[in-house]
Amino acid sequence: MTSVHPLRGGTHGRSQHNPLGKPLFVLLDSFGGPDIPFSLLQELGRHPSTEVMVTFEPSFLTRFAEKHDGHRQLGDEAFGSQEWQSVFQQSPSGKFTFLREQYRNTLRQAGFTHTLYFEMVDEGNRKLYLLFGTQHELGLEKMKDAMWKVDPSYGVRYRDPRDTQQQMLDLVFEPDTAPLRRILHDFISETPDGRTIPELKRYALLETVYRPAQVIEAVRQLREAGAVTTEPRAINAKTRVNLAATPPTTRPSAEQGALW
The missing domain is CATH 1.10.10.10 (Winged helix-like DNA-binding domain superfamily/Winged helix DNA-binding domain)
Structure with a gap:
């Protein structure tokens, strides 16, 4: 990719220089709520050379959306449908995984045929997902290489280095295959x-x-x-x-x- 184009929830749309159509890696930061509309993902997905990384924090929807119409509407706009609302029928232990997989499907529906997730856990044990979408197998392979460098054991996890319980960050772990x-x-x-x-x-x-x-x-x-x-x-x-x-x-x- 030749450039990085970060977007936050309140700054959607094409940039001043209209770079869409050129090779782009786009960071979509939705931390704190599902404020990345599906329509934006669709616009980006129309360009084969564009890849996205979306921050996805699942606890907002599981904590507030079931009893709040406005929050459910935000979820509908982010996922592009109401299918995600089945999360309210999931077991407590399965809610985050369900939402993660629903959002991966949302990326695919937007045109990003290959997706990956990376799970981040901070020192307070709060979970955040990074979801990657691309239309190219080479892009998928390169992102996997990067993920396995961060987590040489499982390839999908990152714990905040401020976590005082982590005492062996410099050790090389064998991958669990x-x-x-x-x-x-x-x-x-x-x-x-x-x-x-x-x-x-x-x-x-x-x-x-x-x-x-x-x-x-x-x-x-x-x-x-x-x-x-x-x-x-x-x-x-x-x-x-x-x-x-x-x-x-x-x-x-x-x-x-x-x-x-």
Whole structure:
């Protein structure tokens, strides 16, 4: 991207220099309430070279909108529909996740075919989401690379460095790829002919929180566990991965299967 164009809730519309149509990374700051209208997202989504990052704070809607018509209307304008209001029927523990996924769908409806979320938690344990939207697979891959640098364990979380309970920020943690192994195993099992490494990498990019660069090691671990076979044995772009003829007695671990 050649420029950064931040917008806040009260400054919608094209800038003085009318940059839309040029490669742009647009930051839409809605912290404190859902004040980014869906119409603005649609306008930005009409330009294939535009990417967006939206700050999304879910507690405002879960705390105030159910009993306040004006706040519900703000939610309708932000989401582009009333489907988000089903959050009031969700369990308390599932409300934030429901709103996050509804807003990711809003970005897709606006034209941003690929989306990611990044979860931020401050020292008061307050949650804020950053939601990224792009129309390009390369943009998606680059953003994932950046996210995994911030959170080398899970790729989707950031805790405020002011949090005094964090004492090991300078340690390098091993990524938790157990969910990736389960996801790839299920994807391979969907076809009797198996999958190629490029197919697995693209699936990981588009359908999971994981990076294509993590696929080869995940396949190697699946093979060591007896869950898959590879032909040829060396794992590279020409490798085809099949389910093992005799499956292992336990499925690949999936302790963090809900990350995506």
